Amino acid sequence: MVIGAGIVGACSAAYLQRDAREVLLIDHGEPGMGASFGNGGIFSASSIVPVAMPGTLAKVPRWLLDPEGPLAIRWSYLPRLVPWLLRFAAASAPARVEAQARALRALLKDSAAHYAPLLRDAGAEALVRKQGMLYLYASEAAWRGDARAMDLRRRNGILIEDLERRTLAEREPDLGAAVTHARFIPDNGFTTNPLRLVQSLAQQLAARGARIAQERVLGFESNGQRITAVRTDRGRHPASAVVLAAGAWSKPLAAQLGDRVPLDTERGYHVIVKAPEKTLRAPAIFVDASFGITPMETGLRLAGTVELGGLEAPANWARTDAMLNHGRRILPGLLARHDESRLSRWLGFRPSLPDSLPVIGPSSRYRNAYYAFGHGHMGMCGAPLTGKLISELIAGKNPSIDISPFSARRF
Ligand SMILES: Cc1cc2nc3c(=O)[nH]c(=O)nc-3n(C[C@H](O)[C@H](O)[C@H](O)COP(=O)(O)OP(=O)(O)OC[C@H]3O[C@@H](n4cnc5c(N)ncnc54)[C@H](O)[C@@H]3O)c2cc1C
Helix, strand or coil: CEECCCHHHHHHHHHHHHCCCCCEEEECCCCCCCHHHHCCCEECCCCCCCCCCCCHHHHHHHHHHCCCCCEEECHHHHHHHHHHHHHHHHHCCHHHHHHHHHHHHHHHCCHHHHHHHHHHHHCCHHHEECCCEEEEECCHHHHHHCHHHHHHHHHCCCCCEEECHHHHHHHCCCCCCCCCEEEEECCCEEECCHHHHHHHHHHHHHHCCCEEEECCEEEEEECCCCEEEEEECCEEEECCCEEECCHHHCHHHHHHCCCCCCCEEEEEEEEEECCCCCCCCCCEEECCCCEEEEEECCEEEEEEEEEECCCCCCCCCHHHHHHHHHHHHHCCCCCCCCCHHHEEEEEEEEEECCCCCCEEEECCCCCCEEEEECCHHHHHHHHHHHHHHHHHHHCCCCCCCCCHHHCHHHC
């Protein structure tokens, strides 16, 4: 039984099915409608830099003062966030950052290879492109300020090319003069439609006999050592093994399975410009404002930034206006005149642990319960190996990589 039909649950279910397991994939909504719906779609094997870096906290006041900056906080949520923020601060210590980056590198490095069999089975190869990815900067200061993160990437074996302005203009002719510096990561890729990617995996699962149920999981039944059934708003399902992949909503269910994890959410937004006048050929991260720009089937998607405010607060669509304003600076003429009918806006919930690492592995209390959540900013890239690891654990095999950094007990 896999709880949660986002990209992580779908990949876990797909690897379990490839391992000849009978799978029930259960989600209270349609597959792919959580965080996996609206992300930037970038398979960023270079996303190994934890959010909490040495110096990150010092930048927070400046970010918060800038209404178009990369970070916002809902102040009413702050008291609930304090324990998470304290762990976040501790995770930014240099030695911990090195260890977290190494663990992320192992999870993300061969993402394309781990996706390959799933995409082939699902006939979804056309949804994935391997054109590399740009980091864009609007000043020399921003470019220099990113040197530490780039050094961490290089030391972990990631190829990075510094691009001359002229080369950048040849590659991306629509970029404006506001972009002064760029770096290129040749090994990254992207999907042109994250929702369709999850849907394709789900359709393939169903075609091969998996059941997909639209129910909300409420709790578990056990014999003290093993989970015997899952309780939902519509009944109960006997289960021989349970995988919790409910993204940002996993915390209360993990507590029922014996682990208190400091999972919270980094809310993020997207705005899609349909049929944009200007576009990019490859996806890019605009580092100054911390969002991605991805050419997708549905239009040019600007997706990212972080808002700390929990799962309940309503959306603040001004965050999407800010991305749009930046987008217009980077791609002058992006939207010739403001026409709301050509825009579509979305708020999503990244499942985020304070050390930027997911939780992957067995529950502390039940022998047949496993975790696969907390992929923060890199779930699209980290999902396939997570799924493979889950299928290996359930089969009693040695996992392909060291999963100790991802243990639920690390907190
Ligand atoms: C703005 C933004 C941009 C991003 N850009 C990128 C990017 O470019 N590249 C990248 O790799 N990552 C990116 N991410 C992160 C990525 O989207 C997430 O890490 C990933 O989608 C998490 O997948 P998931 O399957 O764990 O969670 P989700 O997709 O949220 O799926 C969890 C599912 O669990 C279900 N669920 C929850 N509770 C229950 C319950 N009790 N019972 C039944 N079902 C339940 C939900 O309905 C949901 O469908 C971005 C995120 C955001 C917000």
